[in-house]
Amino acid sequence: MTIENIFNELVECVIKEKGSDLYILPSSNYYRIMMITNNGLKKLRQVEVDIGLRLLRYIKFCSGMDISETRRPQLSRMTYQVGGTNYNCRISSVGDFLNQESMVIRFLYQICNIGIKFKDPEPIYKLIESVKNMSGLILLSGRTGVGKTSTLYYAIQQLKTARLVLSIEDPVEIEDSEILQLQINTLADMSYQQLLKLALRHHPEILIIGEIRDSKTAKIAVEAGMSGHLVLSTVHADSCLGVWYRMLGLGVDEWALKHVLSGVGYQIMTTVNAEKMADLQYLTQQDLLIEMEKNGI
CATH class of the missing domain: 3.30.450.90 (Beta-Lactamase)
Known part of the structure; x- marks a missing residue:
């Protein structure tokens, strides 16, 4: 051969x-x-x-x-x-x-070749409803390789109305001609922070941030969500509530976080009848507030 x-x-x-x-x-x-x-x-x-x-x-x-x-x-x-x-x-x-x-x-x-399937349709429907919001912050968590970015892109593709979508990723994982996609390049001084500032000048209605890894990116994402943009991103956390603690750990103001979060999710991959499926847990803002009260937060 x-x-x-x-x-x-x-x-x-x-x-x-x-x-x-x-x-x-x-x-x-x-x-x-x-x-x-x-x-x-x-x-x-x-x-x-x-x-x-x-x-x-x-x-x-x-x-x-x-x-x-x-x-x-x-x-x-x-x-x-x-x-x-x-x-x-x-x-x-x-x-x-x-x-x-x-x-x-x-x-x-x-995006048309992703072919992601969900174990339970209810959480993804709730996520899609959240994406219809005009502003706020939606965060998904889960291990590397479980399809978090695919889920975000899938939800955006379900929107029936045209909205300006811009993404900042490191690297771009899914190509979509309908989205203005920017890629991190530290050698060219194009960090998350630099590209976020540039992106906001384009006044996108929806802003996708590939991953929130540091305090500066976290705070910019929150500010963008509170100033009329809908921001979607991923973070490293082991549960829906873990997303809340992770953002606080990155130095985000608790009051701002409580008011800007439109939804949080945690995703794993599972096998159902020999077929790989995404198993998404998703909490809307109201669901999250209820869970926080139950846990004394």
Whole structure:
């Protein structure tokens, strides 16, 4: 089998399972090839070092990378076609301390190709109703890879009225031609904070922030939600109430948070009849206030 055929098989396997990333990682005397799906890390195959190196060189050549550079980080993009559909891929490579090169390929799916399904339709209906609000802050939490961004995009796509939507992500995970999508680039001084300031000058009706990771981003998101924008984002928390504590931990004012939150959610992936589904718990603002009172908050 040629290197090209091996690569084609790997890419088609990732796309078939809606995987987000393809990893080509060096070991002592072989290369491990794995992918990330909604169910976590999955091993695809193990190849000899020579095959692994040839595969890396082939991908670098196809994506316009410097084949001779094996230590310094390289970033590139390429488009791959499967079944008449184009899939954009973001590629990064770097060498470790032993000068062994590794590579990660991120797959960017069009919104129509997400195909996310929900175990219980009621929570997603409540989320969609929240997205109809003209302002406020909606936050989803959950482990990496459970489809939080997909759920947010899905909810926005259900809106029947046209609204200006702008997203800031690191990186862009789902491509949507109907959304103005900005991507973080720290080398070009395009951080979340910088792009948020720029984004608000465009006066978007809906602002998607890929992830709230720090105090500055959290406070800007709250301010935007209180000044006439509907802000949707994700945070690291282990429950719906955990979202509340996480934002307080990032230094957000409690009074402001209580008034700006339109809804919070926590999502996991589960399997129902051998089919992967998103299991979303979602609390509207009223639901959240009731839960907070029950827990003495």
